[in-house]
Amino acid sequence: MPRGQSSPSRGHMLGHGFYNRHSQEQGLANQLALPLLMRAVDALERAPVGPELRVADLGSSQGRNSLLPLASVVGRIQRRWSRVPAISVIHTDLPGNDWTSLFNTVLTSPDSYLAGREGVFSLASAASVYGPIFPAGSIALGYSAVVEHWLSRVPGPVTGHLWSPRAGERERAAWADQARKDWRVFLTERGRELIQGGRMVLVLSGADEQGLSGAEGLMDLVNRVLGDMILAGELTAGEYAAMAIPTYYRTRAEWLAPWNSSSWARGTGLSVEHLEEFVLDDVYLEQCQNGGDAGAFAEDYAAFFEAAFQPALFGALDPKRGEEDRRQVRELFAKRLREGLAQDPAACSARWWMAIMSLVKS
Ligand SMILES: C[S@@+](CC[C@H](N)C(=O)[O-])C[C@H]1O[C@@H](n2cnc3c(N)ncnc32)[C@H](O)[C@@H]1O
Incomplete structure (x- = not known):
């Protein structure tokens, strides 16, 4: 998106720290990418990193799920590298992100990459991943978890539904086309921003061969x-x-299409070092099946859904509705969702189809 235009606001998470408290599922996805992230850090030691090493955390939201990966990155560099650079960690997200919770989390959590360490700096930028964020050749390591499935815009309707995997063939083509364009901008900009030998590790919410995300029952x-x-x-x-x-x-x-069928991907300087897909366990359903009850599952699952999707959904309410009216609509929805979830937890349980990907800039 060109700078100076208002940014899309419907992609951000529910504020006041709510996403931090209800995103264990995304936290698990971050954990599973740790070995790949550590391999990227090790490979970076051979890259021409100057006295300052910049790590970008793209789409950090309120920060909780970034703590473990980033503390692991910083700890590994400081423990293992023969020459330890200063490390700047730059969190980015949309302008509508809950930045207060992000800073409170990063600055005060005992699990933060800042805790007990010297030579580490925390910065932030409110910019879309579908545009330039950093100067050319300035980022050594990029990390982005559970972000790139959010598109820069709604490309069209999904008749009778609100979930793009449920779109009919013609409508789905418009969504696929927007996703292709966004992925291209993303790769072009990240390729420009990374240093030579720099790495980008992505934790991606993707789809199986049929284009299903794994959350269709819930949706x-x-x-x-x-x-x-x-x-x-x-x-x-x-x-x-x-x-x-x-x-x-x-x-x-679709993730790999730029390298398989187009020539522009080579111009980014990025190539794929690793791509691995897996299905994410449903932590909430496991808790329910291991002695929990359906009511607790419904509470947790509704909160997980609201944390990630409430702003997108209820940002669409008629602007003529007053604040109290909007609150009532949101509460009615949440109540009915909890009732539906409690009736049949297994039918609504999401088995998110994920991919972890590592890119290198040559
Ligand atoms: C599901 S959350 C993931 C947050 C965190 N990385 C994690 O793993 O829990 C998705 C994040 O992507 C951000 N996001 C969505 N569209 C974006 C865009 N175009 N540019 C930057 N961030 C975006 C949202 O605001 C949100 O914070």
């Missing part, structure tokens, strides 16, 4: 709840139509 329930709210006169059809969530889940072929 079908959400869709049914919203449909019932329209029937009850609590939501208008126009509001529902505007609720398409601006995410798209790329298949392995």
Whole structure:
């Protein structure tokens, strides 16, 4: 997006630290990428890093899930490198991010990469990943977890649903096309920003060969709840139509397409060192099945859903609604969602299809 334009606000997470408290699932995905991230750090020692090594945490949200990966990066460099540079960690996210929670987390958590360390600096930038963020050749290590499925815009409708994997063939093509364009901008900019020999490690929310994200059961329930709210006169059809969530889940072929079928990818200087797919365990369902109850599962799952998707969904409410009215709509939705989740936890459990990817700049 050109600078100076207002940025999309529907992609950010629920504020006041709510996402930090309800994102264990995303936290697990971050943990599983740790070995790949450590390999990238080790390879970096041979790169021409100057007296300051810059690490970018793209789409950091409120910071909790970045603590372990970033503390591991900083700790490994400081423990193992023969020449230890100063390390600057730069968190980026959309302008509407809950930056207060991010800074409170990073500055005060005992698990922070800053805790008990010298020579480490924390910075931030409110910029979309679909545009330039840093000067050319300035970033040694990029890290981005569970971000790139958020598109820069809603490319079109998903008739009868709000989840792009549920779009019909023609509508899905518009979503795939936007995802292709966004991925291209992302790779072009990151290729420009990385130093030679620099690495980018990505934890990606993707799709199986059929284009399914693994969360279709949950999103079908959400869709049914919203449909019932329209029937009850609590939501208008126009509001529902505007609720398409601006995410798209790329298949392995779509992640790799720039290197397989286009020549522009070579111009970025980036190549793929590693790509591995896996299905994420559902931590909430496991808790439920290991002696928890359906009511607790419903509470936790509704909170997980709201943390990630409430701003996207309810940003679409008619601007003429007052604040109290909007609050009531959100609460009604959350109540019905909890009821639906409690009825059949296994049917709504998400098995997110993930990929971890490491890119190197030559
Ligand atoms: C699911 S959260 C992931 C947060 C954190 N990295 C984690 O692993 O828990 C997705 C984050 O991506 C951010 N995001 C969405 N679209 C973005 C964009 N175009 N540019 C930068 N960040 C974006 C959201 O604001 C949100 O903080």
